[in-house]
Amino acid sequence: MSKPLVLATRRSPLAMCQAELVAGRIVEKTGQEVVLLPMLTTGDRQSQWSLEQSGGKGLFTKELEQALLDGRADLAVHSAKDMPTEMPDNLGLVAFLPREDPVDIFVCKEGVAQPKIIATGSPRRRAQATKLFPEAKWIELRGNVETRLRKISQGVEAEATLLAAAGLKRLKIDHFPGLSFRRLSLQEMVPAPGQGAIAVQARVGHSQEYDKINDGQTENAVKIERAVLNAFGGGCQVALGANYCGSTDQLSFFHEKCGIKSLRIAGRAQTDWMDELTGWTKNK
Template sequence: MMNQATEGMRVIRVGTRQSALALTQTGQVIEQLKELSERHGLPYTFETVKIVTKGDRILDVTLSKVGGKGLFVKEIEQALLDGEIDLAVHSMKDMPYELPEGLMNGSVPKRVDPRDVLITADGGGFDALPNGAKVGTSSLRRASQLKNRRPDIEIVSIRGNIDSRLKKLETEQFDAIVLAAAGMTRMGWENRISSPLPVDICVPAVGQGALGIECREADSDVRYLLSLLNDPISELAVRAERSFLGALNGGCQIPIGAHATVAIPEGASNLEGALIELVGIVGSPDGEILLKEIGKGTDPEALGLSVAAALRANGADQILSQVRG
């Protein structure tokens, strides 16, 4: 459905969660789309539509106990299907592997730092945390890996937006909290980061650091506009990670992580022959078991499947079935 405003301009309605981070990253995407529209002579203006999701409403329960996939996207996807919005800006790590019929991921803009970061009360790093340190995170993936590395630390669930979690670091006497580098960067709060967590300590969530711009498959105008925003290298890495996610039937509430990097052959003018390296993990929430596999390949979907299969062969399904209950 095409909305027409005065002077023949189409108003493209952009759906988003209404947290400070979601609105900030949506605003950044809209600015890029405005620039692309002007550069290519496309008659578009943009309007932000705020939508409350189930994950935003339930703040007093750990995400893993809420259950279900798409806690932060379902209501937004319904608005897309109903024609109330024309595209949606998601944090890619919130997007389930399977999208509703009629919707597609129209763009993966250039990815920012995918790592997790530590924000500590004293500014020190992970290894400098005191024995028995109280560390705040609502993520089973983070809890599993950090407990595996440091069995002495106490993991305490912490929910809420980035700014509220940063306040809880002080008000609830946490020694540290763990957040995504991407969120801190997009909010302009890099100075609050005590230290990044290397991937060999904490493999990020699938798609972390990337955005997913979702649209209707039938909306050719929006699909073309979003194609101009797409970053091919980021898309390739995310496709490998999401293939891994789909193979394990995972979501952001399950203790799995994946991180892909892309190496372009010297002198190549495009992505032909690009080599993808994918590390995938599955861990028990208490950190006692942490399975890790690394694979390389040129086909992102096949690579995701192969790394997932290797983890399955080592017992990943048993761990995940216990978590799902």
């Protein structure tokens, strides 16, 4: 009997939920037993750090990657939007689960039409939401999803925040006492590259072993979005949004120099449509 696969994951409730989804899919598609290896990352330990000021890159992935490199884990589970475009040479993304709703949710204290203080550590969210709430002040609010919701409902530090729809759905949170939830369209806010997708990372040379759990449509979309991220530099602390919908062939794009744009890319060389994106950011 083969040994169980060891799956490295962060310890947060959302990360554990995502790891359970991956483990369940592996069991369903391959019959292979899976055990979880919950870990604390630098980003988890340094809960008082400003992610924007500390750079954000690798803060939630490095320890999981090290577990892969030293053989303590066979796989690591990540939110695809947290993954830097650069990773150790002998590691790669080998599978993606079917994508959840990629958009953002605006969460606001009930009865507040125009929040004075909005909490987010994401330059992308802040840059786009400033157009919706030009008078608001911005603060960074750390903590897991339920902690942030509770703080907003109390209204002490901030009256509103922005969260990924996918995380809320996976945690089965569609309401919270004292709060209202509003789904933001792609015309209002373009998500982060990879948002809503769960990525599975492994050592190079093992990708074919996980073909059965991979969702090709999600993989294609995330690869396109990560190509945009790579071209314009950075990780989750860049004011950049990219979302590709294969069913409509629509690439939605946000850059602080051009705002929200969209284009179709089917049948076009990547260099062609990437040049169009670059042109938008230079013509402002």
